[in-house]
Amino acid sequence: MYAGRKVSVVFPAYNEAAGIEAAVAEFLGSPYIDEVLVVDNNSTDGTAELAARAGARVVKEPRQGYGFALQRGMREAAGDLIILAEPDGTFTARDVLKLLAYSDDFDLVLGTRTTRELIWREANMGWFLRVGNWAVAKLLQVLFGGPSLSDCGCTLRLIHRPALERLIDRFTVGGSHFLPEMVILALADGLRVIEIPVNYRGRVGESKITGSRLRALAVGLRMVGLVVAYRVRFWVRPGGIRRRRRPVKSRSLGSGI
Ligand SMILES: Nc1nc2c(ncn2[C@@H]2O[C@H](COP(=O)(O)OP(=O)(O)OP(=O)(O)O)[C@@H](O)[C@H]2O)c(=O)[nH]1
Ligand SMILES: [Mg+2]
Numbered sequence: 001m002y003a004g005r006k007v008s009v010v011f012p013a014y015n016e017a018a019g020i021e022a023a024v025a026e027f028l029g030s031p032y033i034d035e036v037l038v039v040d041n042n043s044t045d046g047t048a049e050l051a052a053r054a055g056a057r058v059v060k061e062p063r064q065g066y067g068f069a070l071q072r073g074m075r076e077a078a079g080d081l082i083i084l085a086e087p088d089g090t091f092t093a094r095d096v097l098k099l100l101a102y103s104d105d106f107d108l109v110l111g112t113r114t115t116r117e118l119i120w121r122e123a124n125m126g127w128f129l130r131v132g133n134w135a136v137a138k139l140l141q142v143l144f145g146g147p148s149l150s151d152c153g154c155t156l157r158l159i160h161r162p163a164l165e166r167l168i169d170r171f172t173v174g175g176s177h178f179l180p181e182m183v184i185l186a187l188a189d190g191l192r193v194i195e196i197p198v199n200y201r202g203r204v205g206e207s208k209i210t211g212s213r214l215r216a217l218a219v220g221l222r223m224v225g226l227v228v229a230y231r232v233r234f235w236v237r238p239g240g241i242r243r244r245r246r247p248v249k250s251r252s253l254g255s256g257i
Pocket of ligand 2: 086088090203
């Protein structure tokens with residue numbers, strides 16, 4: 001619980017047996033976190049069983065894809081505050097408190113992994129990924145009038161449930177380029193968005209998305225395509241952009257929004 005609100009953590013998981021137990025234990029060990037929800041995305045290595053044994057609630061998402069897994073987790077999470085993370089050891093449960101602190105004033109709190117001082121030596125965040133993530137984030141920031149953004153691909157983020165309910169039926173991306181869509185729709189809806197630095201550690205287990213430069217580049221290009229396509233769509237149909245910035249607080253669930 002945080003400020004009287006229930007906190008859920010969502011882990012999308014595809015063959016994460018190597019790190020899932022430790023990740024579930026680490027996040028459940030946080031005094032602020034009420035549930036850890038693991039979305040098992042057709043794992044064949046026993047991820048689901050290990051997660052359940054470690055104390056997570058496990059749901060299965062049959063549609064393969066990072067975006068599908070996250071969307072399923074956001075639908076199933078019971079919390080008033082929903083935190084997306086990964087069960088591969090890259091994010092620390094300690095940083096949850098940073099997200100929570102900013103949730104007092106913002107509807108969507110994004111982590112950024114591009115702060116050099118917080119990138120651990122073993123982390124997969126060399127110059128190519130850092131600059132690539134930064135460049136796509138800046139494009140999104142400029143085209144959608146966002147706050148300062150420096151990372152388009154950080155799973156670690158927090159959203160208030162009422163804010164999520166405004167967005168959840170509008171997500172279209174089931175693949176690895178899902179994250180910017182969440183930010184675009186939030187900004188277009190007038191939600192208050194902020195980005196804060198978080199730790200980024202080395203990964204446990206095998207990388208699925210940004211392990212190879214070629215795969216990372218492909219995801220990055222799809223993100224650019226998504227950002228540009230949304231911008232064009234909103235130019236053609238300007239009603240899609242609301243300029244108001246006002247908080248959507250969990251407590252107002254069911255009243256007023
Ligand atoms: N790529 C991929 N990831 C999935 C899928 N379903 C769930 N995931 C999870 O999504 C998260 C992101 O994938 P990662 O392989 O960690 O990709 P990344 O974070 O960009 O890069 P590294 O952590 O350096 O490997 C992990 O927790 C995966 O287990 C899927 O279908 N494809
Ligand atoms: Mg990862």
